[in-house]
Amino acid sequence: MFLFDAHVHTAESSKCAKWSGAEAAEAYMRKGYSGIIITDHYINGNTRADRTAPWEEQVAVATAGYKAAKARGDEIGLKVFFGIEAATDGVEFLTYGLDEEWLLAHPESAQLPMKEYLALVHSEGAFVVHAHPFRRSRHLRCMHLIPGGVDAVEIVNFGNLDVDNNLAKVYAEAYDLPMTAGSDAHNFGDIRDFVMGTETPIESVADYIEQVKQGSLILPSAELKA
């Protein structure tokens, strides 16, 4: 089995992360992972970018952690791919299949309300996973569910409590949505022995998306999260 994590943050790009992209790549390699997707907080989330800077500079900050992780990964043999964790209307969406070129051409992507964001990225062929849909916010925000607007649900998030993950699994099953898991790692202490497994190594973001759709990922059980 090949180990994979599709929800990882880096300090270059996410304000809340503590480890660098290179440190994250090395830590996943040491744990025996085959690959990871760097999903830093996008410009509409907890980004390290200065939102008053020119858009090109903001995108450079948003992709810096991925580039550092990819460079180190290429040296040591860990596959590193690009994604973003966008935040709109209080909901976070792991968005896969976009690249830096696309972000540069779409500054409006960081300003859109939820439905418009989902419509835009879907029109570009992106794949959207609702991250930790039942995580309780410190800010007393409502939980938003949009089963017709996402392609999959993150049913195990290691930053969540069990009850939140269990509800996410019920939600995904009820709407027949594909399921994923993610460490949501921000630092060395967040790295897990097992997040997801695959029978064949994931060679690209498209490959990952295909495995999610096929339901061929090996997931930790929501109940066993802790």
Ligand SMILES: [Zn+2]
């Ligand atoms: Zn964060």
Ligand SMILES: [Zn+2]
């Ligand atoms: Zn996250």
